[in-house]
Amino acid sequence: xxxxxxxxxxxxxxxxxxxxxxxxxxxxxxxxxxxxxxxxxxxxxxxxxxxxxxxxxxxxxxxxxxxxxxxxxxxxxxxxxxxxxxxxxxxxxxxxxxxxxxxxxxxxxxxxxxxxxxxxxxxxxxxxxxxxxxxxxxxxxxxxxxxxxxxxxxxxxxxxxxxxxxxxxxxxxxxxxxxxxxxxxxxxxxxxxxxxxxxxxxxxxxxxxxxxxxxxx
Numbered sequence: 635x636x637x638x639x640x641x642x643x644x645x646x647x648x649x650x651x652x653x654x655x656x657x658x659x660x661x662x663x664x665x666x667x668x669x670x671x672x673x674x675x676x677x678x679x680x681x682x683x684x685x686x687x688x689x690x691x692x693x694x695x696x697x698x699x700x701x702x703x704x705x706x707x708x709x710x711x712x713x714x715x716x717x718x719x720x721x722x723x724x725x726x727x728x729x730x731x732x733x734x735x736x737x738x739x740x741x742x743x744x745x746x747x748x749x750x751x752x753x754x755x756x757x758x759x760x761x762x763x764x765x766x767x768x769x770x771x772x773x774x775x776x777x778x779x780x781x782x783x784x785x786x787x788x789x790x791x792x793x794x795x796x797x798x799x800x801x802x803x804x805x806x807x808x809x810x811x812x813x814x815x816x817x818x819x820x821x822x823x824x825x826x827x828x829x830x831x832x833x834x835x836x837x838x839x840x841x842x843x844x845x846x847x848x849x850x851x
Contacts, residue, residue, distance in 0.1 A: 639816055639819075639820060639827065640795075640815070640816045640819050640820075640825070640827055640828065640829050641827075641828060641829070642812075642828070642829050642830075642831050643828045643829065643830050643831075643839070643842045643843075643846065644842070645841065645842055646841055646842055646845035646846075650845040650848070650849060651841045651844070651845050653845065653848045653849070654841060654843075654844030654845035654846070654847065654848040654849075655841070655844055656848075657723060657724060657726075657727070657844065657847065657848045658699050658700055658701070658723065658844045658847065658848070659700060659701035660723075660724050661722075661723075661724050662700045662702070662705060662721055662722070662723050662724075662729070663721065663722050664705065664719065664720075664721055665720040665721060665722050665728075666719075666720055667717040667718065667719050667720075668717055668718040668719075668720065668751075669717045669718075669751065670751065671751070671754050671755070671758060674718075674755070674758075674759075675720055675728070677759055677760055677761045678761070679725070679726055679727055679728055679761060680726060680727050680728070680761055680763055680850060680851075681727065681728040681730060681759060681761045681762045681763060682727070682728070682729060682730065682762070682763060682764045682765070682766065682847055682850065683729075683730035683731075683732055683755075683762060683764075683765050683766070684696065684729075684730065684731055684732060684765075684766045684768060684796075685732040685735070685752075685765055685766070685767050685768065685782055685793075686734065686735075686767060686768030686769070686770075686779075686798070687734060687735060687768075687770065687776065687778055687779065688734030688735065689734065689770075690734070690768045690769070690770045690798055691768065691770065691798040691799055691834060692706070692731055692734070692768055693706035693731070694706075694798075694834040695768065695796070695798060695832065695834050696721070696729065696731060697834065698832075698834040698837065698840050699729075699840060699843060699844060699847075700721075700723075700729075705721070706719070706721075706731060717733065718730060718731070718732055718733065718751065718752075718755060719731040727847070728761075729847075732752060732755075733748045733751075733752065735748070735749075735752075735778055735781075735782060752785070753785065753789075756785065756786065756789040756791050757789050762791060763792070763850045763851075764792055764793070764794060764826070764846075764847075764850060765786055765791050765792070765793040765794070766793070766794055766795075766796045766830075766843075767779065767782060767783060767786070767793050767794070767795050767796065768795075768796045768797075768798050769795055769796070769797050769798065769815060770797075770798055770799055771797040771798060771799050771800050771802070771803045771808065771811055771831070772799055772802055772803055772811075773811075774811045774814045774815060775814060775815055775818045780818065783818075783819075783822050783824075783825070784822070786822075786824050787822050787823055787824040789824075790824065791824060792824055792825075792826050793822075793824055793825060793826065794825070794826040794828065794829070794830065794846075795815060795819060795825070795829050795830070796829075796830045796832055796839075796843065797811070797812075797815070797829060797830065797831045797832060798832055798833070798834070799833065799834075799835075800831050800832060800833045800836075800838055800839070801833040801835050801836045801838065802833075808831075812829070815829065816829075830842060830843050830846070
């Protein structure tokens, strides 16, 4: 039987898990929030970014990855993150939190400004190694997600889907969502051929994502 395309990422071996844990739970600090390209920090280290619909759980995932309770602010108000937030991870990485997209409660001119900044960021960061596109596992891929994936395709930025809130979805429904996500990803040339399934509540997938980030070159 042929394995499905876009399998779930395997759990890392002990060495990779420890390298990821040391990196992501070591010295991690908020550097700055950026609202224009001229405010970007130097592209002098490996960089990964997280993108997702408003309220998909980006802040909770960043907190889980770094082992902090509130290094990234969480909010029940969609669209709270209105700038590109840079975090330094040791002396080797930037972890970048992109503005939530989709159903952000913001005026249209503000949303359009975010979109322009996002396009400029994706096109202008030579050290960006991976974009993680967060998908709420309760809902699967929606039109705004497909739009951001298309932008990543056009920007030639490799992206990997991270399913969030897996603990809130029954096993049968997980299988249905995975099928929908795999089918959608097959049309995107920039999609990395593995999916991360995570829960910030239970810790599922956190070690795998840490190890993946630590292993990028």
